[in-house]
Amino acid sequence: MTPFGVYVHVPFCASRCGYCDFNTYTASELDGSGASPDGWLEAARREIAMAARRLGPRPVETVFVGGGTPSLIGASRLGAVVEEIRSEFGLVPHAEVTTESNPESTSPEFFADLRSAGFTRVSLGMQSAAPHVLALLERRHTPGRAVEAAREARAAGFEHVNLDLIYATPGETDDDLRRSADAVLDAGVDHVSAYALIVEDGTALARRVRRGEVPRPDDDVAAARYELLDDRLHAAGFGWYEVSNWSLPGAECRHNMGYWRDGDWWGVGPGAHSHVDGVRWWNVKHPARYASLLADGASPSDGSEELTDDERYTERVMLRLRLAEGLDLGLLDAPGRAAADRARGEGLLRPFTGGRAVLTRRGRLLADRVVTDLLTAAPVRS
Ligand SMILES: C[S@@+](CC[C@H](N)C(=O)[O-])C[C@H]1O[C@@H](n2cnc3c(N)ncnc32)[C@H](O)[C@@H]1O
Ligand code: SF4
Secondary structure, three states, X not given: OOOEEEEXXXXXXXXXXXXXXXXXXXXXXXXXXXXXXXXXXXXXXXXXXXXXXXXXXXXXXXXXXXXXXXXHHOHHHHHHHHHHHHHHOOEEEEEEEEEEEXXXXXXXXXXXXXXXXXXXXXXXXXXXXXXXXXXXXXXXXXXXXXXXXXXXXXXXXXXXXXXXXXXXXXXXXXXXHHHHHHHHHHOOOOEEEEEEOOOXXXXXXXXXXXXXXXXXXXXXXXXXXXXXXHHHHHHOOOEEEEOOEEEOOOOOOHHHHHHHOOOEXXXXXXXXXXXXXXXXXXXXXXXXXXXXXXXXXXXXXXXXXXXXXXXXXXXXXXXXXXXXXXXXXXXXXXXXXXXXXXXXHOOOEOOOEXXXXXXXXXXXXXXXXXXXHHHHHOOOOO
C-alpha cells in the first residue's frame, strides 16, 4: 500500500521575511478579511473530515504541519489539528508528527504542550548564525534563540529536531557558514536542511537585487558553501539522504521521503497541494476564501490534474535521483540509461552498484543538469 501522509498548511506569519514567497499572511495583510487562526482551525477540521469521507479508512503514517509559522497559533490549536486527524483517519503506531516552528514564537512550555499533543518532531528555521545575514534575510530572531529553541525542544523530550539553514546569502562569508554549522551541531539536533538562497520573483529581496542594493547570490559561492557544509556535517556523523537534507542514521524525515518516493498525501489548508493515486490538486490560497468555502460545505480545491505517464516519469526521475538511495536504473529506457552512463563517465554518478544511479558530490551540485540529461534522453515512459 502506498504510504499516506497529511500536510497541514498554517498561513500566518508575524512578518514577512524578504526572500520568502510562501503562501502566508501577516495580521495587517489579513485585516478586514475575516480570516483568523480560529477560523483557520475550524476550516482545517472540516477539510480533514471531508478528506476522511472521500478516502475512506486510511491510517496516517506521517503528519507535517508547515507554514507560514505554525508556532504563531499556539500548541493548543496545533494539537487540535492532530486530534482531528487521529479521530478521522487514525494514526499508525509510531507515526511521525512534525511541526515547523519559528524560534521567536517558541518556549519550553510550548514544546512540552506539543509533546503532550502527540508531536514527535520539530523543525525550526534558524537560517544562519551570523546576525548580519539574519538582518539581510529580515528574520526576527537572534542566532542564539534558534539554538536555544532546539535545546528546549530536546529537553521537552523531542528526539527528532531539525534546523533549517540558508547559505550563500550575499554578505555571508565561509566563516559565517562554518559558525552556522558549528552552532547547529552544538544544538544537538539530528537533522539539518540547507538551501542556497533563491531570489524569488515578487519578493522584497528580488526588488532590492533589481535596484542594485543587494548583489545576486553567486552560483560558484553557493557550490563551495555546499561542500563546506557537507564536509562539516559529514565529519559529525550526518549523512546526506537528499541533496538538501542531512541526518544522523535513522533520523530521516519520513514525511518528506513520502513526497520524494511517490507517496500519497492530502494537503490541508489554504494553498495546500495534494497527491493521491496519481491525481494532484491544490486549494484556494486566501485563508478567508478557504474558510468560507468549507463553512458552506464546499471543497476548497481550486483545480486538479491527473498526471500523465510522462509527467509521472519526469517526477520520479527528478525526485528519486536527488535521494542518496538513488534511482533504479530499471526505470530508464535505453536512451536514459545511455545518458546515465555518460553522467557516470563524467563523475556525476557513482559507479553503478545494486542497479541504482546515485549522485556523486559533484553530481549533487549539478543535480538539475543530470536530471535534465536523463529526461531529455528518454522522454516517454510509464
Ligand atoms: C517557508 S519556511 C516555513 C517555516 C518557518 N516559517 C521558517 O521560516 O522557518 C521553510 C524553509 O524554507 C526555506 N526557504 C524559504 N524561502 C527560501 C528561499 N527563497 N531560498 C532558500 N530557502 C528558502 C527556509 O530555509 C525556511 O526555513
Ligand atoms: S517566517 Fe518562514 S514562512 Fe514566514 S515569511 Fe519568514 S520564511 Fe516565510
